[in-house]
Amino acid sequence: MEGDEIMAKTIEEKQYLVRFRCDTKSHLEVKDENVCLTSCPDKDCTIFCPADVYKWEGDRMHVGFEGCHECGSCRIGCPYDNIKWEYPKGGHGIVFRLA
């Protein structure tokens, strides 16, 4: 249905509407992927991240930092304090245009 498309149902559709001024360097870094692999069966960051930045690829974590909203949830919510979290370089990262 056409009406549904513009209501941005999926996270991909939602993210498509957001403006990002991407840096070339990631501001997010998983400190030790071995911790994700061996100690963190639930991999919560792949669930609660509102921008679907973290994707577990079987043996490693893909970090799509380009789509990050810089909310801070992953830094606070990772049970192993396993995410190094910085702000993107000044002027870079997410650029909200409205609210």
Added chain:
Amino acid sequence: MGDRFDVIVVGAGPAGTSCAYTAAKSGLNVLLIERGEYPGSKNVMGGILYRKQMEEIIPEFWKEAPLERPVVEQRFWFMDRESMVTSSYKGLEWGREPYNNFTVLRAKFDQWFASKAVEQGALLINETVVTECIVEDGRVVGVRTDRPDGDVYADVVVLADGVNSLLGKSLGFHKEWKPDEVALTVMEVMNLPKKTINERFNVEDNQGVSIEIFGDSTQGLLGTAFLYTNKDSLNIGVGTTLSGMIKKKLKPYHLLEYVKTHPMVKPYLEGGETAEYLAHLIPEGGYKSVPRLVGDGVVIVGDAAQFVNAIHREGSNMAMSSGKMAAEAIVRAKEIGDFTERTLDHYRKELYRSFVGKDLKKYKDVTHTFEDHPQYMADYIPMLNKAANKFFTVDGSPKKQKQSDIIKGFTKDKGKITVARDLIRAWKVMK
């Protein structure tokens, strides 16, 4: 940059800009540093801006500021799967001067507000991250930025760097927030023609509605959803404690879709076009999470200090008042020529004397109580709906019988004592 200022304010949100505006207006030499492309580009808010605290900074701001609609009706929905119990107040006096509150879109509003601080003489530098405070002999003397030659010095540094406050943490003023001290909130701005909004919400052009939605909107988790009217768009969002989201293995954007497609909500959004999707944390730890506020040459204001009243969704106003009070303490310190913690502590004292401190204190146990006792969201709102259903369904049984059935229904599942205890507990933390 190499210069020296009286005050450096980090972050051009409502807290930082209020502080910069007030300090600059008093004749201080102010540098306001913002990491975003422009003020507001990193900031998210459901959208209710309170007239009172804004007016104390810029009188009659509504004549000039980019506002959406003055809110004339506040609705509260206690929602179950297929029903809701509602309460509301509509008052047309709120649509006239001096107004009560307004819906705003922060990207526009923050830019305008920062430009007013610049008019007062503050220097605004965008696209610049403050990476650390420069500390000498235990005293904050300036900031380091990510610009080349990016050290700048000042008598006082104001940390208005929002909920994540990496700077407050690096100074040791607070530890990392715990997942139950923050709410993860996602929202969308949906374009909808003005005429449709007016008809659907039963208002005129310059009248707005705010709706707070409790219960099924967060699937029983501690949190709320909201729906606010802008001029020709709606803000729809939902948030719960990060700890709740993690425990329930919920994806925030799935929860948002759940709210958007809920049969009570959906008709309001019909035909709307999503224009933007936004995620942000709200500090909701309350009184007990407030960090150290003052040090030698440094103060913390706004979200960075956990100044949010989650029960009444007040954050921007506490940010503004705290920014203003910090500026006043700094002006006073300047007169004395002493910027130690002892002098700047005036800010902390005034803050706790004001509505910010008093309201935080009044609700100090609310978040913890409701987080530890999920029955308020998960059980009582459905029970309320069942009771209303029973009472208003015309099925031939007398009203007196209905009332007694309802009370029995309330106590049957949980037992009288549990219900009584829950009610007393809720009364105690809210009173």
